[in-house]
Amino acid sequence: MTTTLTRTLKLPSLVLFGLAYLTPIIVLGIFGIIAETTGGAAPAAYLVALVAMLFTAHSYGRMAIAYPVAGSAYTYVRRSIDPRVGFLVGWAVLLDYLFLPMVIWLIGGSYLTAQFPGIPIGVWIVGFIVVTTLLNILGIKVADKANYVLMAFQLLVLVFFVALAIGNVVSSNGAGGLASGQPFFNDTSSFATVSAGAAIAAYSFLGFDAVTTLTEETINPRRTVPRAIMLVALIGGGIFVAVSYVTQLVHPGGVFEDSASAASAIALQIGGQLFGAVFLAGLVVAQFASGLAAQASASRLMYAMGRDSVLPKAVFGRLNAKYHTPVANLVITGVIGLIALFLDVATSTSFINFGAFTAFTLVNVSVVFHYVRQRRAGQQLNPVSYVVVPVIGALICAYLLSQLDSNAITLGVSWLVLGIIVLALITRGFKASPPGMTATEKATVEAVA
Numbered sequence: 534m535t536t537t538l539t540r541t542l543k544l545p546s547l548v549l550f551g552l553a554y555l556t557p558i559i560v561l562g563i564f565g566i567i568a569e570t571t572g573g574a575a576p577a578a579y580l581v582a583l584v585a586m587l588f589t590a591h592s593y594g595r596m597a598i599a600y601p602v603a604g605s606a607y608t609y610v611r612r613s614i615d616p617r618v619g620f621l622v623g624w625a626v627l628l629d630y631l632f633l634p635m636v637i638w639l640i641g642g643s644y645l646t647a648q649f650p651g652i653p654i655g656v657w658i659v660g661f662i663v664v665t666t667l668l669n670i671l672g673i674k675v676a677d678k679a680n681y682v683l684m685a686f687q688l689l690v691l692v693f694f695v696a697l698a699i700g701n702v703v704s705s706n707g708a709g710g711l712a713s714g715q716p717f718f719n720d721t722s723s724f725a726t727v728s729a730g731a732a733i734a735a736y737s738f739l740g741f742d743a744v745t746t747l748t749e750e751t752i753n754p755r756r757t758v759p760r761a762i763m764l765v766a767l768i769g770g771g772i773f774v775a776v777s778y779v780t781q782l783v784h785p786g787g788v789f790e791d792s793a794s795a796a797s798a799i800a801l802q803i804g805g806q807l808f809g810a811v812f813l814a815g816l817v818v819a820q821f822a823s824g825l826a827a828q829a830s831a832s833r834l835m836y837a838m839g840r841d842s843v844l845p846k847a848v849f850g851r852l853n854a855k856y857h858t859p860v861a862n863l864v865i866t867g868v869i870g871l872i873a874l875f876l877d878v879a880t881s882t883s884f885i886n887f888g889a890f891t892a893f894t895l896v897n898v899s900v901v902f903h904y905v906r907q908r909r910a911g912q913q914l915n916p917v918s919y920v921v922v923p924v925i926g927a928l929i930c931a932y933l934l935s936q937l938d939s940n941a942i943t944l945g946v947s948w949l950v951l952g953i954i955v956l957a958l959i960t961r962g963f964k965a966s967p968p969g970m971t972a973t974e975k976a977t978v979e980a981v982a
Contacts, residue, residue, distance in 0.1 A: 542751045544761055547744045549684055551765030554740030554826035558687050558819040560773045561694065561812075562640070563737065564780055565795025571730035572721035573786040575777040578730030580717070583770030585731065585933070586738045588926030589893045590766040592900045593742050594759030595919060599903055601754040606742070606892035608837060613899040613906065616966040617956060622895045623838055624952030628888030628945065629739065630831040631869055634824050636885060638662060639873035641820030648813055655874050665824045666867040669832065670853070670860050683822035690815030691776060697803040698779040716781035732936040737773055739889050740823075741765045742896075743830040828870075832862035841967070887945025890934035897927035 542550075560579070568575040596609035606626050611619020642657035702710045718727075744761045748754045780799060789795040800812040836859040839849025853860040904919035937945075959967055 542747060542757075544757050544764075547747065547751060547757060547761035548764050548768070550747065550826050550829075551741055551744045551761060552769060553684055553822040554743045554830065555738065555765065555769040556637075556687075556740075556819045556823040557769060557772045557776075558691055558815055559737050559823075560776045561691075561780065561796035561800075562816060563733070564777060564799075565789045565792035567730045567733055567777070568781060568784070568795070569787040569789065569792045570733060571726045571787060572723070573715070573719055573781060574717055574722035574727055575730065575734075575781050576774050577717040577722070577727045578734040579737070579770065579773040579777050581727060581731035582734040582738060583766070583774065585735060585926075585929045586741060586766050586770065587763070588922055589897060589930060590741055590762045591918070592897045592923045592926050593745055593762050595900050595923070596896060596903070597745050597748060597758040597762065598755050601748050601758065606896045607834060610895045610899045611841075613903040614895070617960065617963065618895070620956050620967045621949065621952055622892055623834070624955070625888040625945070625949055626892040627834070628948055629885045629892070630827070630834050630888075631866065633739070633885050634665075634827040634831060634866055635870045635873045635876075637820050637824040637827055638665075638870050639876065641817055641824070642873070645817060658870070658873050661821065661824055662867045662870045665821065665828055666863050668825060669829050669863050670856060670858055683818050683825070687815055687819045687822060690811060690818075691772065693804070693808065694800065694812065695776060695779050697808065698783045698799075701803045702779070702782045710782065711779075713782060715785060716778050719785075721786060729936070732933050734773070735933055736886065736889075738766065738769060739885070740826070740830075741769060742892075743826060747829070747833065828863060828866050831866045832859045835859065835862040835865070886937050886941045887934070887948070890930050890937070891945070891949075893930040894927050894934060897923040897930060 564575060567578050571578050593609075596613070600608055600612050607619055607623030609619075610622040638658050638661040641661055642654045645657045646652065646654040699711065741762060744765060745758060748758055751757050780796065783803060784795070784799055790798070797809065797812065801809040804812070835844060835849045836852070838844045839846050839851070839859075839862070842850065844850070848861050849859070851861065852858060900919055900923035904914050904916070907914055956967065957963060
């Protein structure tokens with residue numbers, strides 16, 4: 534009997550999973566960097582990024598309807614464009630999925646080490662990895678319940694931060710100070726600075742697509758997954774714009790003593806030492822919740838590629854008979870996370886951006902290919918929804934990809950070249966298609982979709 538993923542997730546759980554992956558409080562974690570880049574127009578950057586991401590979120594929704602199986606961008610491009618291109622997209626996006634948990638655990642460890650300098654950062658990182666891996670091994674239902682608690686605390690900290698920020702602005706400038714166009718555009722900002730800030734702010738949205746990796750654990754996925762994708766992008770974007778707006782009101786402009794820790798200084802300014810401690814706790818909890826979601830997604834992507842025999846099936850394509858989770862993949866992700874012991878945040882984050890924007894661009898393109906194939910098969914689809922919107926999304930994502938720094942592009946291209954070599958080996962010089970699911974496995978998945 535074939536072991537399959539268990540369908541237990543409904544719309545609220547998927548949305549919470551996606552928001553946990555986004556980590557809403559990250560808007561404060563990188564606020565100083567975006568405000569500095571934009572010249573004090575952080576909310577404008579987030580607004581531009583939100584519009585850009587909604588185009589891609591729409592395309593992910595179209596593909597989730599067409600192919601309600603795990604695998605996300607890898608599966609969509611593989612089935613709609615070409616298996617070889619799908620492999621390369623899956624290979625590229627592994628940069629995002631595999632190394633993002635590592636970055637999250639590293640950031641969480643850095644926060645705690647700054648607060649407790651006597652404890653080595655390695656202790657915190659290993660602690661994050663062990664607890665997160667155990668929760669994910671026990672099953673998505675257990676991780677789902679943990680997400681409810683962690684997201685509630687994270688959002689509570691955000692609410693307190695916004696309330697204290699509003700109070701600070703009113704006490705300094707009166708109620709009229711809450712309505713200002715300066716955070717969106719001012720004398721020190723420009724279209725170029727806002728665009729540059731939007732390219733950075735778009736990183737905060739990485740993960741709205743992660744809910745597609747849980748398609749095979751979702752009840753009624755063709756209806757639920759597309760709705761969850763759009764809701765995650767909209768809710769996350771709304772939070773980012775609103776929080777960055779009030780924060781920019783408290784601290785106009787983009788000049789900071791330390792842009793990397795600007796939000797911590799602002800938290801102390803508006804709430805004193807007590808709230809500063811609560812704020813730190815919120816950041817750490819957010820990193821744990823995000824790591825929980827990121828590790829789960831990475832393991833599902835590897836499971837999809839293992840099930841297709843693109844990665845060794847005996848290791849990556851198996852589920853634990855008791856917990857119905859890809860235990861080996863979760864452990865592998867945890868082991869990769871240990872690399873954080875030897876890296877800093879700046880170096881580690883450069884790994885993830887290339888794969889994400891490559892995937893976004895190709896998913897948009899895959900919608901157009903799907904439209905053409907279905908039209909040839911005699912099925913009429915809405916050309917605006919399946920051509921115009923994804924083309925705009927592809928152009929925006931390709932532009933954002935071009936805006937990455939040289940280190941990220943160099944690392945990404947090098948990883949992609951390695952993927953091409955692997956692809957050449959498993960396809961006998963590109964003459965054959967990469968391996969795929971057997972007919973029996975396809976039938977098992979599609980019967981419950």
